[in-house]
Amino acid sequence: MKKNKISFGTDFCAEYVAGNPFKAIKAFFDFGHLDYYKQNLTKLVICSYKTKVYEQDNPSNAFVFYTAIFSFLKVCYCLQEKSKKWKVKTSLRSETVFHLSSLTKEEYDNPFIVFEKAFEEKTFKEFEFFLCLILELSLSPYAEDPESDLTTPYIHLIKMLDAAGLMRERGVEKIRKTNLIVSLSE
Template structure:
């Protein structure tokens, strides 16, 4: 039986289909900076609990961010499955806590651990649902009841963003 490869669905935001998860990271961080993604993700979280609509002048930006983050999460998922086959450039413990951002010391030394830990807590479909939910809630003028935990996937997504940036810098 043939193995079915997962599509990263990058054509919505990168304008072409990417097959390699590391290339997804490259295109993702070329599309926008890490700080901008983290800031907008935090803003989406805040607006999901407000009566205001996030980015009313250009609401399509939320869809593009959703699509880019969905591709990013899929790339992280594939990499955590293959993490045993990858060798990471060994890093010493950071001089300052600021260098490791949201990562623990172990995750800073081996960024694949951030992906493994994230998918040990939540499934890929949980992260995709989280992205869809915050995109939906941030575009709604009403505060809607959300019966799912939004903080856990948010925290792990921030860690995955930091880990991906580290992998990009080291390799």
């Protein structure tokens, strides 16, 4: 049976389609820094509640940002399944936890937990709806009170960005069956 590669839609930012979610994360962060994504996501959500249009001079940037975040969301959805076969490498140097302050100690040690929790609470379609809603509301010059919850998906996306940033910083490695057997017997 032939395995189909999943397109994560990274062609807009890296000029290729990544079938590997870890390569897609690399392409995602090659396109923009972690702070860029977190700040722009926050701006979009804030503009959703105000009459101020997102980046008044060039609101088309919102569509580029939406495309990048939507691709990232696809990657995150796939990463929740990868936790059984992959693990994030432990860091030998002292890392600064401050810039990853949205993660708990448990999530910091195993970032795959972030993706599992996010998609247990919200479905992929709910995250997609959230992105469409903040895009629409942030580009509207009218103040509307969104009828759906914007806070929960926003918090999960920030945590997923931090977790993916941590994974890129540390790297990932495949869990070997011999290590699994040893850890079960201990």
